[in-house]
Amino acid sequence: MKTKGETRASDVHTRMRDDILSCELKPGEKLRFEGLKDRYDVSFSTLREALARLSAESLVVSEGQRGFVVAPVSVADLEDLTNARVLLEREVLRLSMEYGDDKWEADILASYHRMDRLQSRLGAHYYFDEEWARLHGAFHRSLVCACKSPVLLDMRLHLFDRANRYRRMSSQFRTKWRPKDVEHKSIMDAVLDREPDALKLIERHIRETTENVIEFAGHLFLQDEAAASVA
Amino acid sequence: MKTKGETRASDVHTRMRDDILSCELKPGEKLRFEGLKDRYDVSFSTLREALARLSAESLVVSEGQRGFVVAPVSVADLEDLTNARVLLEREVLRLSMEYGDDKWEADILASYHRMDRLQSRLGAHYYFDEEWARLHGAFHRSLVCACKSPVLLDMRLHLFDRANRYRRMSSQFRTKWRPKDVEHKSIMDAVLDREPDALKLIERHIRETTENVIEFAGHLFLQDEAAASVA
DNA sequence: CGCGCTTGTTTTTTCGAAATTTTTTTAGTT
DNA sequence: AACTAAAAAAATTTCGAAAAAACAAGCGCG
Known part of the structure; x- marks a missing residue:
């Protein structure tokens, strides 16, 4: 049931996006790789790609070399x-x-x-x-x-x-x-x-x-x- | 002379972005990893992250599992x-x-x-x-x-x-x-x-x-x- | 001759270990 | 106690080899 041309990274991107929009990942929450690796069952680099996408969509913010955080709300x-x-x-x-x-x-x-x-x-x-x-x-x-x-x-x-x-x-x-x-x-x-x-x-x-x-x-x-x- | 908090991926992202905006990378051009690896001197995953960002900015378009292309013009x-x-x-x-x-x-x-x-x-x-x-x-x-x-x-x-x-x-x-x-x-x-x-x-x-x-x-x-x- | 299938090649995608950087802890000095 | 500095721990970032997928070429068959 996998759509043609769907890559693992894009799948994680979608799931993560949903989790952010539905607030399962809470605003301001620190996104640690170890935890995410478990949750989504993919490797570092794949996660990283998904996070880069989300960051360009301003759903997560990247803090230099200090990792990623779910975009805060106000x-x-x-x-x-x-x-x-x-x-x-x-x-x-x-x-x-x-x-x-x-x-x-x-x-x-x-x-x-x-x-x-x-x-x-x-x-x-x-x-x-x-x-x-x-x-x-x-x-x-x-x-x-x-x-x-x-x-x-x-x-x-x-x-x-x-x-x-x-x-x-x-x-x-x-x-x-x-x-x-x-x-x-x-x-x-x-x-x-x-x-x-x-x-x-x-x-x-x-x-x-x-x-x-x-x-x-x-x-x-x-x-x-x-x-x-x-x- | 590296700005604090700048990661290799974000650096490549910036350079690549400039190259696209200045048309050094031409619209519609196929972006092959082997070539880019040489050009920017980084690894696959790092490139991939930069490309993911650019794709979210619609400066490159990703074609399923068929790689990336510089966003076409019209x-x-x-x-x-x-x-x-x-x-x-x-x-x-x-x-x-x-x-x-x-x-x-x-x-x-x-x-x-x-x-x-x-x-x-x-x-x-x-x-x-x-x-x-x-x-x-x-x-x-x-x-x-x-x-x-x-x-x-x-x-x-x-x-x-x-x-x-x-x-x-x-x-x-x-x-x-x-x-x-x-x-x-x-x-x-x-x-x-x-x-x-x-x-x-x-x-x-x-x-x-x-x-x-x-x-x-x-x-x-x-x-x-x-x-x-x-x- | 066209069409589908198999095989070999190229390109993309994924993985997890290694290197780098940040954060925390500990120890030492004023 | 407060403040630094050094060392240890934890987390992130990068790398290149290995797996998977797409592409191209050759072959057999109707």
């Missing part, structure tokens, strides 16, 4: 990330709405449907579900994937993932979530109708999520505000 | 890059003009002066000079570095470098350049005066450079248009 970083996301997301959405064709619209409806179905099946707890997070990501990607700009899409995905780490962190420390199912629906409708307001809706969606995360989990990563600014 | 990629740059550059400039203080203004004047002095010393050929390119980059950075957004600055620099590769490519294939010295001066003045028009000026500056590159060197990389879109 309110300032989350806010910075949020502003950058708003800028990019608005632009790729705007372009998508301009260029999008029938297939694009169909894909949006399809991925919304998948997300929505799982959401009703899971009830109030959907917010903590891994699979839902995947479908949620796919839905948002489908909205903007017609923008014809690989460069912007790449950066957008990058920021999306980093922000997702914060969302998941916060989800570990709360038990309920007031469902805003309608929000996604209204965003989709506005996008499909090419309403200019769609840009405002997506911006509000992003900012509200951030505010929510800070409200619930902000105190958890207030301490290392300073550390994150070196990234 | 008109489409350059145009995509240019649009993304305009978006980011306008934003960081806007923010810088809002937050910038006295020190920021002083730094701008200083780096403009350095660039301008070298420019007059070099005459019409300044455009081909490595050192001028560095000072030019520093000047543009100084304009925007007060924006208080590490995330945006990071992405901006990334795009700036990638676009610079195109500029340098084109400079290899022309002998003269109509100097537009006044342009930088007028941008600087507008920025320091907090004129909203500065955003338009910077946008035009970026787009004109791109048009110029395409006009002079576009035909050189028209062939691999398709290849670049996989990046």
Whole structure:
């Protein structure tokens, strides 16, 4: 069941990436080779390659010849990330709405449907579900994937993932979530109708999520505000 | 003369990066380990780590277990890059003009002066000079570095470098350049005066450079248009 | 003649031991 | 006790040989 052209290093990179984004490897945690070798069952050099990749993605930071550390978190970083996301997301959405064709619209409806179905099946707890997070990501990607700009899409995905780490962190420390199912629906409708307001809706969606995360989990990563600014 | 905390891998990464940006390693070129081992005088694993970093920066692309290739170039990629740059550059400039203080203004004047002095010393050929390119980059950075957004600055620099590769490519294939010295001066003045028009000026500056590159060197990389879109 | 298979060659990828560097511990001096 | 310096321990970084995979050439067969 191994995808063609997949190398051990790229596999470790993916797994490690997942572990960081899902906070199984905690922000600020020191990454010691001996431990990682056990955990992922590969050699030094292979690990090192994976870490180099992650470091270029700013999910881990490399400290000279003093090893690697999981990228720290801070309110300032989350806010910075949020502003950058708003800028990019608005632009790729705007372009998508301009260029999008029938297939694009169909894909949006399809991925919304998948997300929505799982959401009703899971009830109030959907917010903590891994699979839902995947479908949620796919839905948002489908909205903007017609923008014809690989460069912007790449950066957008990058920021999306980093922000997702914060969302998941916060989800570990709360038990309920007031469902805003309608929000996604209204965003989709506005996008499909090419309403200019769609840009405002997506911006509000992003900012509200951030505010929510800070409200619930902000105190958890207030301490290392300073550390994150070196990234 | 080795900077503290610099590892062999990061050194190779930097050198290789320079070689790619300066087109000493040509776009699309296959990167064979045996050859690189000679060129940079390091071992397999160390090379591999540098390549992994570069690949995450999309300066090289990795082809499954078929090795690495210098990222190809294309008109489409350059145009995509240019649009993304305009978006980011306008934003960081806007923010810088809002937050910038006295020190920021002083730094701008200083780096403009350095660039301008070298420019007059070099005459019409300044455009081909490595050192001028560095000072030019520093000047543009100084304009925007007060924006208080590490995330945006990071992405901006990334795009700036990638676009610079195109500029340098084109400079290899022309002998003269109509100097537009006044342009930088007028941008600087507008920025320091907090004129909203500065955003338009910077946008035009970026787009004109791109048009110029395409006009002079576009035909050189028209062939691999398709290849670049996989990046 | 084209197509698939086997074999030999080249290139990439992985491994773990050895070298280097940082961190911790210990001992000595003021 | 506080502060340095030296030695030991621990961790990271590098290396090149060995394993694995891709590629190329030759061979047999329908």
